[in-house]
Amino acid sequence: MGLVIFKISILLYIVSSAVYILYVFLQKKAMHRIAHTLLWLGFCNHTLFIVSDYAELGQMPVQTLHGTLSIFAWAIAFIFLVFHIRFKLMVLGAFVGPLITFLSIVSYALPGKPATVSPLFKSLWLTVHIITSFVGNAAFAIACVVGILYLIQEGEIKEKRQGFFYRRLPSLKLLDSMGYACIIVGFPMLTAGILTGSIYSQLVWGRYWSWDPKEVWSGITWILYAILLHERLTVGWQGRRAAVMSILGFSVLLFTFFGVNFLLKGHHAVFTKW
Amino acid sequence: MQIVLIGLNHKTASIEVRERLAFLPHEVKSALKEIRGSSWISEVILLSTCNRVEFLLTTQNVSGAIDTVKSFLAGYKDTPVEVFEKALYVFQGDDAVRHIFRVASSLDSMVVGEPQILGQIKSAYREAVELRTSGPILNRLLHKTFSVAKQVRRETGIGDGAVSVSYAAVELARKIFGELKGKAILLIGAGEMAELAVDHLRRCGAKSISVANRTFEKGVALAQRFNGKAISMAEISEHLAHVDIVISSTGAGHYILVRDHLKGLMRRRKNRPIFFIDIAVPRDIDPEINRVSNIYVYDIDDLKGVIEENLNEREKEALKGERIIETATIRFRSWLLSLDVVPTIVAIRQKLEDIRQAELKKTFSTLKTASPEDRKAIERLTISMINKIMHDPILFLKDCEHKENVRSLYIDVSRKLFNLDETQE
Structure with a gap:
């Protein structure tokens, strides 16, 4: 049953992404409306899928790579939809939509969730840890995409090309503020994720911090974004440098998310391995 | 009953011919009355702008109507027919309908997509309605013309993209800053194009204009015009920390700003972007400055490049407009x-x-x-x-x-x- 719901979501994501991309080329506002509505439907449906899994397992379904990718896709859709209300970056869907679709499809192709979850994992701290971490990561993912768009648009203006992207992308100011807003949301979420995770760790293993590779890399990611925020507030790191840092930060984050699990060992390993 | 359009425009007639034949606003009325008196012409509208003089009319006898218009023009404007005959074009039926649609949609304009022409046709039509020289066919045709022109403007990008230097500058500033509200402007030197750009920026909400001029008095006068303040040329480097857009148009034969002048500037600005618009020839601002992060420099050629690009884009959009007009022409024919x-x-x-x-x-x-x-x-x-x-x-x-x-x-x-x-x- 659950997988059928997920399948519908994926279908909606696919069509939505296709229409978003079409919108970038044809610039018909109606197309954007259609794509955006479809994404909302896909997202709501996806929420239903996750909630039903949660009800069944008693915990967020993140015990396998199948689950984590699905939740990551969901969180990106969530942040994207929320940020759209404020920034209305019309062409962003053509980039984020396919990302959500891709993650969902990979998730769907991987083996499903476990039948039961060990009681060890049934803790509210852990639930909060999972949600904040994923939402934070999603915000950073959007910041990265927006950062790439910033670099494209800046290139167009600096090189004095009035090409395809110049016409379709919004002002540098808007891209920069949106990237900043993503970091502003992502950073407290990441912080909360790390804090709740260590509280949970204290409850279960009796220590807040165990120098697990995942923890170390999360710490590195946190420091990176902390530097970005600090520099922005004090010296005014904005524009190009902020965009580059957002992209860099997300690359490190991706390594923390996947790389650590595949290359290094640690107690998070199983979640993002199949 | 045939619809006929006789006229000349900037493509067929030189400015000398056009200005000789153009009808001043007060002449249009008497011209309409006079030409309506001809037995060959049942309905008539006269459109006269600086780029075209056109008679749109309905007649039972096309060649009679054409001769009437020719001799009327020659007589009223006291100009031998030979002077303008070669420049005249005559469209009948569908071609006349298509032509008026194209003109109103600004596909036939000197600058494709310019918005004034539709208003000019509207007032030409109003004159004709007041004098009752337009009848059921032209009434219908003109109403259709207005809706087609609006449709073309709405559904194509024919009016998109700046096509003047000062607007191109504003458009670029928008792409950099988004909102221009509250942005500070520094004008170095003076000049029509530069002042026009300042006007446009102000209309978009830009505030606090400062003016630097080699002759301080001139700067003061100019600053007064913009409700701004004058600074001396020596203060420019210092002042850059407080402005967002710099428009430069001096007669200096050398760069007045080079990269060295900007040392430490971005630190003081907290990296807030700054946009230099260099309208001067020879250039005022070292193009090297464009390399600095968050600084953008556009010179006059760059802006002209933007305009050219926009014009190309408009031409492409015009093709979409032609399709809309083709459909509308066919629909009008069946009516x-x-x-x-x-x-x-x-x-x-x-x-x-x-x-x-x-x-x-x-x-x-x-x-x-x-x-x-x-x-x-x-x-x-x-x-x-x-x-x-x-x-x-x-x-x-x-x-x-x-x-x-x-x-x-x-x-x-x-x-x-x-x-x-x-x-x-």
Whole structure:
């Protein structure tokens, strides 16, 4: 049953992404409306899928790579939809939509969730840890995409090309503020994720911090974004440098998310391995 | 009834010819009245702008109408026909309809997509309506023209992208800063284009204008105009920390700002972007400065490049506009053709009614003994005869409204059968 719901979501994501991309080329506002509505439907449906899994397992379904990718896709859709209300970056869907679709499809192709979850994992701290971490990561993912768009648009203006992207992308100011807003949301979420995770760790293993590779890399990611925020507030790191840092930060984050699990060992390993 | 458009524009006539033939606002009225007096012309509208003089009219006799317009133009403007004859173009039927659609949609303009022309056509039409020189066909055509022009503007990007240097500068500033509200501007030097750009920026909400000029008094005068303040040339480097957009247009023969002047600037600005618009030739601002992060430098050639790009883009959009116009032209043609059936029927009825009245008059004048009841009976008799006779021809005519290929032929035959067009003249 659950997988059928997920399948519908994926279908909606696919069509939505296709229409978003079409919108970038044809610039018909109606197309954007259609794509955006479809994404909302896909997202709501996806929420239903996750909630039903949660009800069944008693915990967020993140015990396998199948689950984590699905939740990551969901969180990106969530942040994207929320940020759209404020920034209305019309062409962003053509980039984020396919990302959500891709993650969902990979998730769907991987083996499903476990039948039961060990009681060890049934803790509210852990639930909060999972949600904040994923939402934070999603915000950073959007910041990265927006950062790439910033670099494209800046290139167009600096090189004095009035090409395809110049016409379709919004002002540098808007891209920069949106990237900043993503970091502003992502950073407290990441912080909360790390804090709740260590509280949970204290409850279960009796220590807040165990120098697990995942923890170390999360710490590195946190420091990176902390530097970005600090520099922005004090010296005014904005524009190009902020965009580059957002992209860099997300690359490190991706390594923390996947790389650590595949290359290094640690107690998070199983979640993002199949 | 044929729709005919006779005129000349910037593509066919030189400025000397155009200015000789252009109608001043107060001349349009008398011109319309005079030309309407011609027996060849049933409806007429006169459009006169700095780029074109065009007569849009309906006529039964195309060559007669063309000659009328030519001799009218020659007479009214006191110009021999030879001077403008070569520049004249004449469009008939669909071509005339298409042309007025294209003109109104600004596809035929010197700068494709410029918005003024639609307003000019509207006021030309208003004049014609006031003087009643426009009738059912042109009324319909002009209303269609306005809606087509709006559709083209709405559905294509024909009006997108700046096509003047000062607007191109504003557009770029928008792409960098988004909102221009509250942005600070520094104008270095003076000059029409630069001042125009400042005006545009101010209209977009830019605030606090400062002016630097080699002659301080000039700077003060200019600053007053913009409600800003004057600074000396020596203060520029220092002042850069507080402005967002710099427009430079001095007569200096060398760079007045080079990279060295900007040392530490971005640190003081907290990396807030700054946009240099260099309109001067030779250039005022070292293009090297464009390499600094968050600084953007555009010189006059760059801006012209932007304009050219926008014009190309408009040309591409114009093709979409042509498609819209083609559809509208076809639709108008079918309306016009369907219109022909109705006046034909009306004309036939009128002719029979005239005959009936004439014959009744003749009969009653000899039939002195007939009682009022008898007269009424005879009246009724003639009416019902006409109705019975007309019944099938009318059905036939109405029916051929839907037969695209033979319609004009049938209407033509019908008119000849009843000799309608001879009697009209």
